[in-house]
Amino acid sequence: MNVAIVGCGGLGRVHAECYSRIDGVTVVGVCDMDEGAARTVSAMTGAAVYPTYEEMLERSGCDIVSIALPSHLHASFAIRAAAAGKHIVCEKPIALRTEDAEAMIEACDRHGVRLFVGHVVRFFPEYAKVREQIAGGALGRVGVVHAKRAGSHPGDAREWFADDSRSGGVVVDLMIHDLDYLLWTLGDVRSVYAHRIRRDRLDYASATLVFESGAIANVEAQWGYPGPFHTTMEVAGSQGIVRHDSRTSSPLAIRRTVTGESGGPFVEVPQRPELRSPYELELRHFIDCIRDGSEPIVTARDACRALRLAEAVLESASTGRVVYPGSQAKEETR
Structure with a gap:
């Protein structure tokens, strides 16, 4: 199975490294506006460097396109890949607007290709274990969840992150991890009430979600945190509590910032x-x-639901009002 990668920044390199360890998978093409970044990934994989995306789609012989581009480009590049008959692995968020996400799904259905979205938190063992405990009834009826993720501002490494029109900001780029996970674990959301603060290199958002089950989740996300990236989660149920803190739960802490040969820093x-x-x-x-x-495990439709919930968080934060996305979330599951 042949893979081509468009976007050779930090996550593009992660994709390349991972594909190189999967039997029967070969990276056959790479493409990036930064030729130096593309050549670095080419050296890692032996893949050809293509000057344009269209040329890579036509000439590389790829079966799959891995999209690791700035978020505002996901929809247009995915739709072009679908039209070329390529399966798609797209980093999260699926898109910046649900209309674009729906267009991506429709294009893939029409051309008979698969669309996968990288909501990687579902594959972190501690998060999978918490969900397993909840689903198995070990905690009883879930009452309250506290979830947080925080780190330095990625705009310090890649300026496009500081532009909501290209990244979606801390809600669509970072909080969406927990929004997707909570939808996966607890089901549909009845109401959302949120706040957001943006100041210089601080982008902070908090949201209170009330689920159809009656569970309540308090979710925080922060860029500009003066310390290492970390995630925490606490789930309190009628029969017990489970806690996760990435700063204390791992026997080995690894924190690495990758810098490419082209001289440009990459997001941690x-x-x-x-x-x-x-x-x-x-x-x-x-x-x-x-x-x-x-x-x-995570479908394109799941990714669309997470994006819709992120939009509800942004709407509440901007209006100061409670938003009720429950009926929309139910519609997405049909």
Whole structure:
């Protein structure tokens, strides 16, 4: 199975490294506006460098396109890949607007190709274990969830992150991890009330979600945190509490900022001490789904639901009002 990668920044490199460890998968093409970044990934994989995306789609012989571009480009590049008959692995968020996400899904359905979206938190073992405990009834009826993720502002490394029109800001780029996970774990959301503060290199958002089940989740996301990237989660149920804190739960803390040979810094990607990173587990899973036709753990429709919830958070934060996305979320599952 042949893969081409468009976008050779930090996550493009992560994709390249992961694909190189999957039997039967070959990276055959790379493309990036930064030729130096493309040549670095080419040197890692032996893939050809293509000057344009169209040329890569036409000439590389790829079966799959991995899209690791700024978020505002996801929709247009995915739709072009679908029209070329290529399966797609797209980094999260699926798009910046649900209308674009729907257009991506429709294009893939029309051209008979698969669309996978990289909501990688579902592949982190601690998050998978918490969901397993909830689903198995170990915690009883879930009452309250506290979830947080915080780190330095990625705009310090890549300026486009500081532009909401290109990244979606801290809600659509960062908080969406927990929004997707909570939808996956607790089901539909009845109401959203949110706040957001943006000041210089601080982008902070908090949201209170009330689920149809009656559970309440308090979710925080912050760029500009004066310390290492970290995630925390606490789930309180009628029969017990489970807690996760990335700063204390891992026996080995790895924090690495990658700098390319082209001289440009890349956004920090959380690292893990496991033999196989969650990114590799995710990409292996997507490849297996293409090979055997099975449904992925995270579907494109799931990614669209997470984006819709992120939009509700932004609407509440901008209006100061409670937003009720429950009926829309139910419609998405039909």
